[in-house]
Amino acid sequence: MRSTLTFQRLCFLFLLSLTLAGCKKQQSADTPTILGLPSTVAYLGVDYYYDFGAYGGDNLLTYSLSNAPSWMALENTTNKVRPGIILHGVPGITGGRLGSADLGQFKNIGIYATDGSLLGGSTFNVQVKWNALSLSPTTTVTEGKAYEPASTTSSKNATTNCDMPATDVTGTLTDTGITTYDSSGAAIGLTQKTFKTYPIVIPVTLTKPSVEPVAVAFQLTSKYNYKACKQGATPHPPGQPQDRGCEFSDTNRQFAQLKRDVVASTGTLPSTPSYLSYNADQLSGLLTIPAGKSTCYIRLEVTDDDFAELPETFSLNLTEVRQGLASFSTSDGGQDSDVITIQDNEPTVTFSTTSDYVSKGTSAEYTAHLSAAQTVDTSVYLGADTTTTLSASDYSFEDATGQPLPYNKLVFPAGLQDVNFKVAIKNPLSSSGSFIDDRLLTVFPDMFLGFGRSNFAGAGTNAYIDIYVNEWLSRTQVGSSGGFEPESMAVGDSGHVFLGGADGGKLNLKMYDRTGVDQTSTELQPSALSFPGNQTNVRLAYGSKSIKVSSSTSISRRELAIGFSTDTAIGSSFTQSGGTDVAVSLLKRDDSASTYTNEWSYQSGSSANDTLTSIGLDANNNVYLGGETTGSWGGVTPKGGNDIFLELLNNGSTVGSTTWSTLLGTSTDETLAALLPLGTNVYPVGTTSGYLATQDNNGPYGGVDGFFENLSSPADTPKIYQFGTSQDDLVKAAAFGTGQQLWVIGDGYANYVAASNNQFQDPPTISNALNGFVATYSTSRALLGVTTLSDSNALANIHLTAIVPHGETAFIGGYIDTGGSFQDGVTAQHQDLILAELDNSTRGTISETWRLQQDDGIDERVVALGLYNGRKLVALVRQGADGVGPYTYQIRTYKLDGTELTKP
Numbered sequence: 001m002r003s004t005l006t007f008q009r010l011c012f013l014f015l016l017s018l019t020l021a022g023c024k025k026q027q028s029a030d031t032p033t034i035l036g037l038p039s040t041v042a043y044l045g046v047d048y049y050y051d052f053g054a055y056g057g058d059n060l061l062t063y064s065l066s067n068a069p070s071w072m073a074l075e076n077t078t079n080k081v082r083p084g085i086i087l088h089g090v091p092g093i094t095g096g097r098l099g100s101a102d103l104g105q106f107k108n109i110g111i112y113a114t115d116g117s118l119l120g121g122s123t124f125n126v127q128v129k130w131n132a133l134s135l136s137p138t139t140t141v142t143e144g145k146a147y148e149p150a151s152t153t154s155s156k157n158a159t160t161n162c163d164m165p166a167t168d169v170t171g172t173l174t175d176t177g178i179t180t181y182d183s184s185g186a187a188i189g190l191t192q193k194t195f196k197t198y199p200i201v202i203p204v205t206l207t208k209p210s211v212e213p214v215a216v217a218f219q220l221t222s223k224y225n226y227k228a229c230k231q232g233a234t235p236h237p238p239g240q241p242q243d244r245g246c247e248f249s250d251t252n253r254q255f256a257q258l259k260r261d262v263v264a265s266t267g268t269l270p271s272t273p274s275y276l277s278y279n280a281d282q283l284s285g286l287l288t289i290p291a292g293k294s295t296c297y298i299r300l301e302v303t304d305d306d307f308a309e310l311p312e313t314f315s316l317n318l319t320e321v322r323q324g325l326a327s328f329s330t331s332d333g334g335q336d337s338d339v340i341t342i343q344d345n346e347p348t349v350t351f352s353t354t355s356d357y358v359s360k361g362t363s364a365e366y367t368a369h370l371s372a373a374q375t376v377d378t379s380v381y382l383g384a385d386t387t388t389t390l391s392a393s394d395y396s397f398e399d400a401t402g403q404p405l406p407y408n409k410l411v412f413p414a415g416l417q418d419v420n421f422k423v424a425i426k427n428p429l430s431s432s433g434s435f436i437d438d439r440l441l442t443v444f445p446d447m448f449l450g451f452g453r454s455n456f457a458g459a460g461t462n463a464y465i466d467i468y469v470n471e472w473l474s475r476t477q478v479g480s481s482g483g484f485e486p487e488s489m490a491v492g493d494s495g496h497v498f499l500g501g502a503d504g505g506k507l508n509l510k511m512y513d514r515t516g517v518d519q520t521s522t523e524l525q526p527s528a529l530s531f532p533g534n535q536t537n538v539r540l541a542y543g544s545k546s547i548k549v550s551s552s553t554s555i556s557r558r559e560l561a562i563g564f565s566t567d568t569a570i571g572s573s574f575t576q577s578g579g580t581d582v583a584v585s586l587l588k589r590d591d592s593a594s595t596y597t598n599e600w601s602y603q604s605g606s607s608a609n610d611t612l613t614s615i616g617l618d619a620n621n622n623v624y625l626g627g628e629t630t631g632s633w634g635g636v637t638p639k640g641g642n643d644i645f646l647e648l649l650n651n652g653s654t655v656g657s658t659t660w661s662t663l664l665g666t667s668t669d670e671t672l673a674a675l676l677p678l679g680t681n682v683y684p685v686g687t688t689s690g691y692l693a694t695q696d697n698n699g700p701y702g703g704v705d706g707f708f709e710n711l712s713s714p715a716d717t718p719k720i721y722q723f724g725t726s727q728d729d730l731v732k733a734a735a736f737g738t739g740q741q742l743w744v745i746g747d748g749y750a751n752y753v754a755a756s757n758n759q760f761q762d763p764p765t766i767s768n769a770l771n772g773f774v775a776t777y778s779t780s781r782a783l784l785g786v787t788t789l790s791d792s793n794a795l796a797n798i799h800l801t802a803i804v805p806h807g808e809t810a811f812i813g814g815y816i817d818t819g820g821s822f823q824d825g826v827t828a829q830h831q832d833l834i835l836a837e838l839d840n841s842t843r844g845t846i847s848e849t850w851r852l853q854q855d856d857g858i859d860e861r862v863v864a865l866g867l868y869n870g871r872k873l874v875a876l877v878r879q880g881a882d883g884v885g886p887y888t889y890q891i892r893t894y895k896l897d898g899t900e901l902t903k904p
Contacts, residue, residue: 030056032113032120040124042091043131044102045325046208048072050087057115066110069126070095071102087111090211091128092325099325103128130327132207132334133216133318139202139338143345144304147200160209162275162289162296164201171197171268173303175260179241179452183407187241193454197266197301202316202338204287205295206326214324215288218298220264222314224255248451256312256342258283262302269301286322300340308346308450308458315339347371348460349380349445357438357872357895359470361427363398366443366465368410370417370457380457382408382421383446390439390469391430398422408446412457425469434513434523435494435594437869439469468871470901472516472893479889481880484508486889489876490542491866493558497874497891500538500562507535507564511596512891514868516902528598529585533568536580537627543617547590559651560587560596561623563615566603574603581605582612582625586651602649602656606631608638610645614684618677622659623649626675626684634661634714641669646684646711662714666690674734676742678779681712685734685744693722695781701762702726706746708734710779721781725750725764729773737805741784741840742777745800745812752788754844760786769820770797774812776840785846789822789836796820796828802865804873806896808841809849811873813862815882816853823853831859831882835875835898852898863889871896 038050054061063074063085071094075086089095091102105127112121141147146167176192206214226246227235233245246252256262264285265278272278275296278285289296298316316338318328328334352367370378382397382405397405400420412419423443444464450456478499479486486499495514502508511524541561546554563584569576570583583603587596602623608631616624625647632638633645643665650659664670668689676683685708692707693699699707699722706729709720723729731746750764752773758781772789789798789812797820802813815831816822822834833856837849854860859881866874873894880887893901 031118032056032061032115034111034113034120034122038087038111038124038126040126042089042126042128043208044092044100044128045090045131045210045212045214047211048089048091048126052085052087052111054085054113054120056120057113057118059115059117061113061115064112064114066112068109069102069106069128070098072109072126093211103130130329130332130334131210131214131325132332133214133321133326133328134205134207134333134335135202135316135318135338137335137338138341139200140341140343141200141302142343143302144196144198145345146198149201149203158295160292160294162293163273165199165273165276165297165299166270167199167201169199169270171199171266171301173197173263173266173268173301175303175305177239177260179244179247181244181453187243190241193305195306196304197263197268198304199269200300200302200340201297202300202340203295203297204289204318206289207294207333209292209294210289210324210326211291212324213288213290214326215286215322216318216326216328217284217286217320217322218264219284219317219319220258220262220300220314221317222255222258224252224257226252228252244448244452248448253310253447253451254312256314258314260303261305261312261342262300262314262340264300266301269299272299273297284319288323302342304345306346306454307452308348308447308456309344310447310458311344312342313339314342344458346456346458347374347378348458348463350460350463351443351465353465354462355466355468355871357468357470357901358423358425359473359901360425360429361473363402363422363424364467365400365420365422368412368419368421370412370419371460373415373417374412374455376414376455378412378414378455378457379450379453380410380412381446381449382410383444383449385442385444387440389431389433389436390441394426394429394439394469395441396424396426398424423465423467425467429469429471432515434519437494438471438514438872441467441469443467470872470893471514472891472902474516475890475892475902475904476512476516477888478510478512478876478891481886481888484510485887486510486876487863488538488540489864489866489874490540490560491868491874492542492560493544495868495872497866498540498542498560499876500540500564502536502538505534505536507531507538507562509538509562516891523595524587525595525597528587529562531566531568531570531583533566533570535564535566535583537565537612539563539612539615541615541617541623543619543621545619545621555591557621558589558596559599559617559621561585561615561617562587563612563623563625565610565612565627570601570603577605578607579605579609579631580611582610582627584615584623584625584649584656586621586623586656600656604647604658604661606633606645613672614675616675616677616682618682619679620651622651622677624675624677624682625649626672628670628672629663633663636663636714639663639665640667641665641689642671644670644672644684644686646675646682648682660714662711664692664709664720666692671731673731673746676734676736678736678740681710683734683736683742684709684711685731685742687729687731688722691722692720694718694720696721696758698722698759699724701729701760703728704730706731706744708742708744708777721777723759723775723783725752725760725762727764727766729760732800733803735803735805735810737776737810737840738807740779741805741808742779743803743805743810743840744775744777745772745803747772747798747800750788751790752786754783754786758783767794769794770799772798772800772812772814774800774810774838774846776846784843785840787838787846787848791816791820791822792824793821798822798834799861802862802875804865804867806867806870809837809839811865811867812836812838813865813875815861821853823851826853826855828853829855830857831861833860833862833877835862835873835894837896837898850898854900856904872901
C-alpha cells in the first residue's frame with residue numbers, strides 16, 4: 001500500500017525539485033508476479049496445497065484461478081491478513097467428491113493477481129494419481145524368531161507411522177493333522193501337536209498420508225497343492241494322512257502349508273492394534289490406515305514346528321480397498337503382494353568333505369556334523385544319487401564299526417554334534433564299459449524321508465559328498481627294459497591312459513582304460529602306426545574338438561597326436577631329408593566310434609639330425625612340433641650348436657600341411673623342454689647357454705639360463721624372456737594353468753628367491769645339493785612367484801621331472817637321491833619318487849599344500865604326470881637305478897591330496 005503524502009512532505013519535495021532544476025514523473029508500478037511453483041503431482045485423498053505470494057502492482061492485490069479442476073480452490077483471494085495465499089484442495093473429495101473421476105492430467109491452470117489495473121500470473125499443470133499402497137516385494141523370516149522390518153528408531157516413531165504391533169510375545173497353534181510314518185516312510189495315521197508361533201510384522205505403506213482413513217483387505221495364499229504328487233503317490237484331502245509323495249513332493253516342499261506353517265492370527269497373541277482386525281478363517285483380515293498416517297503393519301504368525309524343512313514361501317496379498325481413495329495396482333505404482341520365505345530353524349547336517357575317490361571293494365569313513373548339539377537324539381537319513389552306470393546295489397551305508405545302517409538312518413545322540421559313518425563300494429559293480437567316466441555316487445541328507453518327522457535334521461549348505469569310484473585298483477606294469485619303454489603319457493576321455501615309446505627301436509603305443517585293462521588291440525589299432533626304419537623320442541598330445549556334421553548337429557572328436565624321430569621315410573608319400581627327421585601321426589575317435597583310427601601322418605626335417613622333444617595341440621587340434629637340430633629349418637640358417645626348431649601343422653581341410661616353421665638359437669646350445677600352444681600363439685620353453693633375450697634386455701645370467709617366448713608366426717618380432725642365476729638353471733618341464741598362468745620347473749644349485757626386478761635374486765645362496773625350482777609367470781612375462789624344493793637336510797639332490805596344473809595349483813613330480821628327506825619322517829634308502837602340490841592363487845608367493853615321498857625298496861622316479869577330469873592324478877613311474885637299470889614301468893593313480901589309489 002502507498003501512504004498518503006502530508007502537506008509538509010509535499011512542500012519539501014517541491015523545494016527539492018526546484019533545486020534539481022525540475023520535477024521527475026512518478027515511476028510506474030511493476031506488473032504483479034506470482035512467487036513459487038505449485039507441485040505438478042497430486043494424489044487422490046491427499047491434501048494438495050500451494051502457499052504462494054506475489055509482488056508488484058500499485059494497489060491491493062486480488063487473486064483468481066482459471067481453468068482449475070473442481071477440487072482446487074483458493075483459500076483467500078486477497079492478502080489482507082498475511083503475505084501468502086493458499087491454493088488448496090483434496091483430489092477426489094473436495095469440489096463435489098468425484099473420487100476417481102479426478103484422476104488425470106489438468107493442464108494450463110492459471111493463477112492471476114491484479115491491483116485493479118495491472119494483471120499478472122502464471123500457468124501450471126497437475127497430474128492426479130492414485131495414492132498407492134505398497135508391500136515389500138520379498139521378505140525372509142526364520143522359524144522361532146519374531147520379525148519386524150528393518151528400520152531406525154526414528155522412522156518407527158515417526159508421526160505418520162502407526163504403533164508397531166507387539167513382537168516380544170509368542171502364541172500357540174495346535175496342528176491336528178500331522179501325518180505319522182513307519183520306519184519305511186509309509187504314511188500310517190494322524191497325530192496332533194501344539195507349537196509356539198512367533199509374530200512377523202509386515203509394513204503396508206501409502207505414498208502419502210490420506211485425509212480420510214484407508215481400509216484394505218488382505219489374504220494369505222500359497223502355491224502348495226495337496227494334489228501335486230510324485231508319480232505313483234496318492235493324493236488325500238486335507239484332514240487325512242498325506243502321502244509323503246504329495247506333502248513333500250518336489251513341487252510342494254518349497255511352499256508353506258497355510259494354517260500349519262503360517263496363519264494370519266491364532267487369536268492367542270495379546271490385544272490386536274485398533275487398526276488391524278482378522279477374519280475367522282485365520283487367513284485374512286482388514287488393515288485400516290488412519291487419516292494422517294502413511295504406514296501401518298499387518299502382524300502374522302509363523303509356526304515354530306520341530307520338522308526339518310526346506311525354505312518355504314507363501315504370499316501376503318492386498319485384495320480390496322474397502323474404504324478411502326487408494327490403489328495397490330502395480331500399474332498405479334503400488335505393490336499388492338509380498339512373497340515371504342520361511343527359513344527353517346532345525347539343526348542341519350554337513351559332511352567332512354564334498355569330494356572323494358573310493359576304490360571298488362573298499363569303504364571310506366566320513367564325519368557327519370550337526371550344526372548345533374541337541375538335548376534329544378537327532379537323526380538324518382542318508383540318501384544317494386547314482387549315475388546311469390551305477391545302481392543302488394553297488395553301494396551301502398555302514399556305521400563306524402562297519403555294520404549296516406538300518407534304513408540308512410544316522411543318529412546323533414543327545415549332546416553330540418559329530419558322528420562317523422562309512423560308504424562301502426561293492427565289487428564287482430552292476431555294469432561296466434570302456435568309454436564311460438569314473439562312476440559317481442552323490443551322498444546327501446535325504447530330506448524327503450526326513451520331512452515331517454520330529455527331531456530330524458535338515459541339510460546344511462554344500463551338504464553332499466561326490467564319491468567317484470576308482471576301478472584301477474593296482475599298480476600296473478606297462479613296460480620294461482628290452483621291450484616297450486614308455487617315455488610319454490597322455491590322459492584322455494573316460495580315464496584312458498595313452499603311453500608312447502619305443503620297443504626294439506620301433507614306435508609303440510599303448511592304451512589302458514580307467515580300470516587298468518590294456519585296450520590297445522581292441523580300441524587303438526596299433527597296426528596303423530607301423531612304419532619302416534627306427535623310431536625314437538616318442539611324444540604324445542591329446543585333445544578334443546567339436547565337429548559340425550550337419551546344420552544342427554555337432555559331435556566331439558578326440559584326437560591323439562604321436563610325434564617321433566625317424567631315420568627312414570615313413571611312407572611312399574614322404575622323403576627322408578637327411579640324418580634323423582621328425583614325423584607325426586594323428587589318431588581320431590568320434591562319439592559313436594569304439595576305436596581310434598589314423599587320420600593322417602606327416603614327416604619333415606633338415607639335412608642334419610633332428611630330435612623331437614615336444615609336441616602340442618591347440619584348441620583346433622592343429623599340431624605343433626618342436627625339438628633340437630644343428631641344421632636349417634624353415635629357411636633359417638643354423639645359429640650354431642643345438643638350435644630349436646618349431647613347426648605348425650594345419651589340421652584343417654588340408655591335413656598335415658605345414659603352416660609355418662622356424663629356427664631359434666644362439667651360437668651355443670639350446671634345449672626345448674616344452675612347446676605350449678595358447679590361443680593362436682605358441683610358447684617354446686627351454687634353456688640356453690647363450691643370450692636369447694629380446695624382451696627387457698634380460699640375461700645372460702651365467703651358466704645355463706631358462707627362457708620362454710611368445711610366438712604366433714615366424715614373422716613375429718621375437719619376444720624372448722630369459723631368466724636364471726649365476727649357476728646352471730636347467731628347465732625340465734612347463735605347462736599353462738588357469739588364467740594363462742605359466743608354470744616352469746627345473747633344478748639348480750641356487751636357493752631360488754624372487755628379486756625386485758622381476759627376476760631371480762642374484763647372487764644366490766649356493767646349495768650343497770641340487771634343488772628343484774618352481775616359477776610362475778604371466779603371459780606378459782611378470783614373475784608371479786618362485787619357490788625352492790629341497791632336501792630338508794640339504795644333503796641329497798632333488799630332481800623335478802613332470803608337472804600338471806590344476807586351476808591355480810600344480811602337481812609336481814620327480815625323485816630325490818638316496819639319503820634325502822623330502823617328506824618329514826622319511827629318509828630315502830634309494831632314489832625315491834616324490835610328489836607335491838603347489839599353490840599360486842596368491843600372486844607373489846608359491847605355497848606348498850602337501851608333499852609325498854614314496855620309498856618302495858627300489859629306485860623310482862616320476863616320468864610323466866597327467867590329470868583326469870581335474871579329479872585324479874595319474875603318474876607314469878620308472879623303477880630301476882638311474883643310468884643303470886634294468887627298468888620297469890608302472891601306472892599309479894592318486895587322489896588330489898596325494899593318497900595313492902593303486903596299491904602294490
